[in-house]
Amino acid sequence: MAERGMSRRAEHLTPVPGPGSDVPVGANDLLLAVGRGDEEAFARLYDLVAPRVYGLIRRVLRDPAQAEEVAQEVLVEVWRTAARFDQASGSATSWVFTIAHRRAVDRVRAEQASAERAVRAGVAAIETPYDEVADEVAGRLERQQVRHCLDDLTDLQRQVVIMAYYQGHSYPQVAELLKTPLGTVKTRMRDGLIRLRDCLGVEVTA
């Protein structure tokens, strides 16, 4: 616990380059600059996070056109609310992806509410957790690490985490789809994430 805290703090010690510097800076520094109204920093932050923002939303929504629309909303929201980012409570990338994930899930739930599509979509999705990224740029280091760490989870842990995070299912929906008790699903989500955290470390190096 203490070590993790320290590694996160170390990230905040990244030197901030002077004005006009071309030295690459991390997402934290960029987001802080964006919070002060720096449009150039925003463009650089965009390049850093957009493929994951878009990819994540697309993964959850399963519809490229809608994903593009929601990704735009999210990225503009990042600009609008950047001053709210508080690096004491987490990394910039986590802050951005949290907004993106939440927005994607909201959109999916709104659709689910209007139809009983949860079961159909869910059952289909369990079969194909990775199909959609198969044709994407291969060999991204982080992706390999995440996949490696996901492989490290038990089958049930991995399933519940993937169904919630990548498919936008609520835990009761996951319980129903997997015919598993609610309490078990909640617990597996939690201990699955703990295992993931320990495998990845909580540092975000983007």
Add this chain to the structure above:
Amino acid sequence: MTADIHSLVGAYVLDAVDDLERAAVDRHLRECDACRTDAAELREAAARLADGAWSVPPPRLRDNVLAAVATTRQLPVETLRRSRRPYRARWLAAAAAVVAAVGAGTAVFTVQEQRVREERSVAEAVRTRESEVRDILAAPDVVLRDQPLTGGGKVTVAYSRLRDSGVIMMAADAAPDGGRVFQLWTVRSGTPVSEGVLAVGQTSIVKVVAGMSSASAVGVSVEPPGGSPAPTVTVAGVKTI
């Protein structure tokens, strides 16, 4: 409920909870340092899952976003602190009006009807700081139950024995046909007691109910406009014992 809340942290971080549970966890995190640290770390881990979804966006997205940003004003820090998202202010107003009407003991829920009708209204209302709702959700013994509505939608009940009160949140996919309306009930000593009648066309509501300790169930029925003295067609029932 602390045990309950703690077990929800994983689902919470994965956005796999409903808005009511989210509100309860948010509340707990404001008060519990250990959980806040846990949640922050798990959130970092969950956010890394976005790495696994890496996908090249269409090039026009960059142009569109940068163009939008050039004409979008940023929110100052103070505004952000005061109200998390200003465009939600209307929801706060709607929810406050509904809760105020309930508090005054009236069974007329026509306030802000159009806004309340929108599908997100329940979720948005729950996110508000309306004190009655907040107190119940923050109760250490709060229990959450939900049931689908026949015809689509959901009713969620949160109640606390300690507070002796509960919140009924209902969101239907559509208004009942034939100009009929939804009516909320509690069952006390085996007898249904009306907890409010929705307006014609109204599909959602957040309702605070006092004296929940004596209620064994919450129900939703479909009735003629203005409601009935006893339920006619029940579309959902939630046991609260």
